[in-house]
Amino acid sequence: MTQSGQLDRALALEIARVTEAAAVAAARVRGRGDEFEADQAAVDAMRTELNRLPIDGRIVIGEGERDDAPMLFIGEEVGTGKGSVVDIALDPLEGTTLCVKNLPNSLAVIAFAERGSLLNAPDVYMDKVAIGPGFEQGLVALSKTPTQNIEALAEAKGVPTDRISVCILDRPRHTDLIAEVRATGAAIQLIGDGDVAGVIHTTNPHETGVDIYLGIGGAPEGVLAAAALRCIGGQMEGRLVLDTPEKAARAERMGISDPTAIYGLQDMASGDVIFAATGVTSGNMLDGVKFSPGRIETHTVVMRSSSGTIREIRARHSDLGKFNGD
Secondary structure, three states, X not given: OOOOOOOOOOHHHHHHHHHHHHHHHHHOOOOXXXXXXXXXXXXXXXXXXXXXXXXXXXXXXXXXXXXXXXXXXXXXXEOOOOOEEEEEEEEEEEOHHHHHOOOOOOEEEEEEEEOOOEOOOOOOEEEEEEEOOOOOOOOOOOOOXXXXXXXXXXXXXXXXXXXXXXXXXXXXXXXXXXXXXXXXOOEEEEEOOOHHHHHHHHHOHHHHOOOEEEEEEEHHHHXXXXXXXXXXXXXXXXXXXXXXXXXXXXXXHOOOOOOOOEEEHHHHEOOOEEEEEEEOOOOOOOOOOEEEOOEEEEEEEEEEOOOOOEEEEEEEEEOOOOOOOO
């Protein structure tokens, strides 16, 4: 941590090595149909790189609770133990199904933040609404209906609702949501997986074709997406879906005192945040890992909230049989 309380700026480069390693490991087995193999490869590679970093790191969003995840579990300490004190949210393979089917938008994702500044979200569902930057704060909200959110965004953009495109996870639970959105005339971009990318896509609708994200996805992914929006700009709200006593109890154990609370960006990711994502498969935001004789190419985006800096890193690595992110 620097004297100002912000994270060491050198971490903006170090964090890229972490997602690059995870993305390369997953890409070596993409398209093979084995989700366990792909996820484990990414987890192993990410953990190895994290433990090389000069940080005192604690995972608050990870692969699950300790009993369910042997590596990168919630509460695990990573790094050398010396250097910046950080909380970490991560998904070594966001869009595992996309990777094993070799479909677009699979990523390796991580965020570093000041200690205590990330929401300790349990591994449950979260209802979400998100848009990109440039709009009056509170334009969209979970207290509004999907129709009201779409109409408000269309009015702010000065276009009819049939010019709005909505990103929604393709799940049976969204049948009613999809019907309501279509009734407004808005277009829908259904995604099979990868709702971190889905939220981030709202920040660049000209490239991605996504104006607004609506619907229920993973709560850990919600925190990661919020970390990205803190850096790149935009609005987002999330509300945990605690529809069983077991889920409510798990949330309470993690410090969630109000099961009905609506969380904004600052609630999910406050303070100084550094976010990184490396493409595993090519998509709207990042190119996937490319292998050629003796060489590996990666495409990474690194963002920082305190400076608003967004860096794209296209790296060429020597392929010596074992990836070395240096």
